[in-house]
Amino acid sequence: MLNTLRKIVQEVNAAKDLKAALGIIVQRVKESMGSQVCSVYLLDPESNRFVLMATEGLNKRSIGKVSMAPNEGLVGLVGSREEPLNLEDAASHPRYRYFAETGEERYASFLGAPIIHHRRVMGVLVVQQKERRQFDEGEEAFLVTMSAQLAGVIAHAEATGSIRGLGKQGKGIQEAKFVGVAGSPGAAVGSAVVMLPPADLDVVPDKSVDDIDAEMELFGKALEWVREDMQELSAKLAKQLRKEERALFDVYLMMLEDAALGGEVRAIIKTGQWAQGALRQVVNAHVARFELMDDAYLRERASDVRDLGRRLLAYLQEERKQQLTYPDNTILVAEELSPAMLGEVPAGKLVGLVSVQGSGNSHVAILARAMGIPTVMGAVDLPYSKVDGIAMIVDGYHGEVFTNPSAELCKQYRAVVEEERQLVKGLDALRGLPCETLDGHRVPLWVNTGLLADVTRAQERGAEGVGLYRTEVPFMINERFPSEKEQMQNYRGQLAAFHPLPVTMRTLDIGGDKALPYFPIKEENPFLGWRGIRITLDHPEIFLVQVRAMLKASEGLNNLRILLPMISGLQELEESLHLIHRAWGEVRDEGVDIPMPPVGVMIEIPAAVYQVRELARQVDFLSVGSNDLTQYLLAVDRNNPRVADLYDFLHPAVLHALKLVVDGAHAEGKPVSICGEMAGDPAAAVILMAMGFDSLSMNATNLPKVKWLLRQLSLSKAQELLAQLLRMDSPQVIHSSLHLALRNLGLGRVINPAATIQA
Template identity: 45%
Template sequence: MLTTLKRIVDEVNRQPVLEKALESVAKLAKDAMHTECCSIYLADEENKHYLLMATDGLSQSAVGSVAIGFDEGLVGLVGKKEEPVNIANARTHPRFLVTPQVLEESYNSFLGAPIIHQRHVVGVISVQHSRHQVFDDSQVAFLVTLAAQLGSAIAHAEAREALDRTESPALKSRARALRGVAGSNGIALGKAYVIQPQISFASIVPRRTHNIGREIVRFKQAVKKTQQELKVLSGKMTLILPSDTSAIFDVYNHMLNDDLLGEKVQNQIHNGWNAATALKIVIEDLCSELGQMEDSYIRERITDIRDIGQRVLTNLIKKEMLSRPIPDNLILVAEEVTASMLAEIPREKLNGICSVRGSNNSHAAILARALGIPAVMGLEDLPLTNLDGRDTILDGYSGQVFFNPDAVITKEYKVLLVEEKELDALVQSIATESACTRDGTRVSLNINTGLAADFEVVRGIDADGIGLYRTEIPFMVRNCFPSEQEQCELYEKALDAYPGKPVNMRTLDVGGDKPLPYFPIKEDNPFLGWRGIRMTLDHPEILLVQVRAMLKANIGRGNLQILLPMVTSVQEVEECLRLINQAYAELCEEYQCEVPKPKIGAMLEVPAAIYQIGLLSRLVDYFSVGTNDLTQYLLAVDRNNARVASLYDYYHPGVIEALHYIAKQCKKYNVPVSVCGEMAGEPIGLLLLVSMGYRNFSMSAQNLLKAKWVLKHISLEEVESLLQQTSQVACPQQIKNLVAQKLDELGLGGFIRAGK
């Protein structure tokens, strides 16, 4: 069964046209289940119906024309119940819908299963038979399993179709948005600039061409380049392996010289496909044919065909990728955006970030907010290949991305972008003012940083210091650990940026979604693994060098504070304090004088730590709440996993209650507390935190002015009433809606959505 299922799902991914893929699925599923009919309906959310897209057994003339409402028929019942419906005599069922066009008079039994992707029913697959009997358990299990696997394959294919639709004048209608997770607020218009670490057939989005001659030339050049590479490889292998072993390269060359392979690819190009798509179709067809052969030797040739096809594909795509210039007004698109990618692109050219992986609190999203760049994360079904150079609109508020948007959408977003700039100009008017509420309650606003660019962004803005200096960022964009002197110079710049104001430097916090390229950490579950304080305690030489650099940089300045990340126990803090004191004693001896001793703080981001506030308060001078990881661990949601991104929410009642508990415990033990997580940079989160009693916050430089403006226009009494209202609500979205409504009433809605 597994082999059959895999073959059917592979067919969806292999076929360049969704309709053709569904036709193949219907036929293969019908044969595998030994039924008389198999049909596939896809959901049309706009028109609220299921459209018959493929069938093997019903009338072909009904395909593309017969639509069944979400509340109609047995197909609608399957979608509504979101579970299989198995009926021996469908005609007697009260939900049976008579549809003469489909010609299903000879069928009696019916089995339907919902096709679900990310909690949404995207379609229904059904099988029918003339017998008056229910389908057996094995048939139900097969169809349910097939439907479950089809969900993501169909969503991916529909994303490809959406992109193709924007290119074709015949198919072009109002632009369809691809939806991900809002990672960093703002609107960006520009050209997609795709960075792909690997080129594979799976990543190739089928694409048409009108320049057949050019594509044939490109294919032949790629073949020639591959032959040259094979000749070099063959020569190297002959020196170290027997001639019969290295003869595999002769087989590869024979494949490339085979007129049949070249002829098939060129035939597909003549059918209107570009060279990469044509090669994909031919190679996958050959592999599919060989995979059905009984001869094991022939089946093993699949690896050779894929390898040679991959080599030609790489030479087809690589030449284009290497020769392309970095455009102005680009929107970076990648499987996973990294700090090194951002470091390579000039800031003035970067308008937005679009990532297949990640969520609103993955490290890439945090970097985007630090740079003030709109970002959308978790676009799971985004086909990267052939996106390069497309006109793109990115909405960092709603999580929508439009590729090749139509004139109407473009005009709408250009208006919103103008309003965004007007709002930015408005908040600049209070840049030099201190942060306080309308009734005069003082609030401390600091910046989160780690990038030199942040100091430029915040120049001229009255911030109260650095609430969180992420020391790992300079580590991540290098090829080796920075020396003590290199670290010292970096830390001096940060301390000098805010003379006389506290600068909270977090000790190295890598692991999870923050790997070091020269210090790889491979774990099945990295967020619950070796990260933060756990790693640095296991490598005291790393921590000691870093702390020495911090203490040395603080000489003559005196505004350093050190934050310890990922604290889970008193013993961890005690061991860290021992190492910090050791570094301090070494420097005092080296300089023959007392060097400034910084305050030491602990981050509250692991749930266990919040129940030890009393014990920890005896050891540290202050606490800082990391709402990013605290939310992740309280909700058991990997914040970098797009599949569960919708479950990650600061405004979950459990998270709100934990934050309120922390504020009360810190007050009880008379220990200062701040919030350095990204929640503080969101107007809704900021108001809720103020209502709990927090008065010290840290956020990205881009959000600081907006936070000042929001606080300036609301009183403490109004804020505290919000906490009373939200405490009675069980749904995160309702909590957000309550606070958003208040912001709208105050004319501050432009801070939480596009426009003013």
């Protein structure tokens, strides 16, 4: 069955259009099941009727003519009930309807399965037989599986049709909407420019060569050309990005060195493999390694390696680079965007980005947020190769892409773009002002950092400290564990840059989902595996060196706070505190005079929520990691586009858990902060302030909006709003009630300027 399915699906995917695909399906399913009839009925959204679109066994002249409403016939019954129907004698069923033009009176048994894509019924797949018999379980399973495979094909064909301006009946241009993951907020109206990869590594064959020196020389030239490209792109982006952000291109250059990718390819060439084959082997091995990682940030590095590999291959094949023209208001579309692609677009022309693959944690999304470019990632259903040159809207607030938008929709989104521009202009004036409510309540706004680039951005936006410094970044860019001295210099840079403001450094948070190349971990379920504090307690030599480096870095500055990730109980906390005190004692013995810094615990595992008071008694502060806590509470991988809409930090379970944490921490007299996407969402920040969080830590880009909104409200009004929301049991109702309340106060547009557009 699997083999047959695979063959049918491959054949269908290669079909030139929907009509051909449906023709293949009815023919192959009829053959495979040994039935006498196989037909596909598709639901026409305009007439809301199931129309016969392809058949083998019925009269071909009835295609396009025979149709039935959801409350008519057996096909309508399968479609409206959304479940299979298996009948031995179809004619005796009360819903049976006879169509003379199909000649179907000769067929007794009937098996129908609904075709459903993302909860939408698209049609019905039917097989029929002359003799009366019940189709067996295996046959039913085959048809259900076939219809599930068919759903994606039909959705893709319909989307392609609407993109190219032809519906099923060949009617004029249709507007179509595709849903992905919000990568960078904002809206853009423009023209799509599709960037296809310069070369395809996957099709490169193995080939033996005799002249190894010639291959080495060819590969050396390719390396040199790509190096020049990278330096050129970095220079091109100089005006748009800061020096630290352009450092991403330095990472590319490092990967080309002999100590990295370059050296591995040369080693394989020496065995007698041609340069292209050697390159494919090395790149695919690296990509496979990265893609197995469950940490979203690290998984995205696979696309960087793949992009480099394609560029090198293009030169090896002596192909000319793709010549693209970029109109004003270019929306760059690719199957997998890479940071280098951004540099290809002339300055001032790029207004939006769409990537079929990837997530909100990819390098592209990080750069897009830094550059303020609206971005949608993970638009998996978008037939990207067909959209070149057409009008498009990117909604980076909701993670939506519109193709062939109507004049009215374009007008609405252009108004949003202009409003956003005016708003950003107005927020600049807030930089030196405190984040204080109308009734005098102060809320310190901190930032999350990891790259040096974040420092300047945070200072420009008036951050009052660092709520989360991700210490794993220096570990990720190294080929080995950094020494105590190297770590100390790194941490000193962060502490000095923000002095005298507090800097909260999270201890190394690696593991199954963030495996370092020199410390590989393979696990079935990395999110529930060996990660965070679990690893560093098992490897005290790593933990002690890191804590010693932090302590030494803080000498004379005394603005360090240490944060422990992934704590699930008291034993882990007690062991960690014991090691921190040991490191402090060692450092003082070496003559470094520093006070013991405050130590805190990250609340990101549900177990910690219910032990919050016990944990708070042992530490100086608590910090909620809202991204992971939401993910664990709701059992949703927020970077998976298929379930990303279930990830919701305003879910009642999340709100009640957060309230428990704040109340528990304050009952023990300890401050509690929150970091993650939730803290940087202006509307959610109102709720967090009302709950009593002592500080909010966020992406620097969002800080001015959060500050503006909190300054327009009183704490008492926010608390009143929170009390109402905590009584609600649906995330959707909570969202709409919160946004409505803020809109009624005249504050709606800063939350989401695109919220009022009903597309």
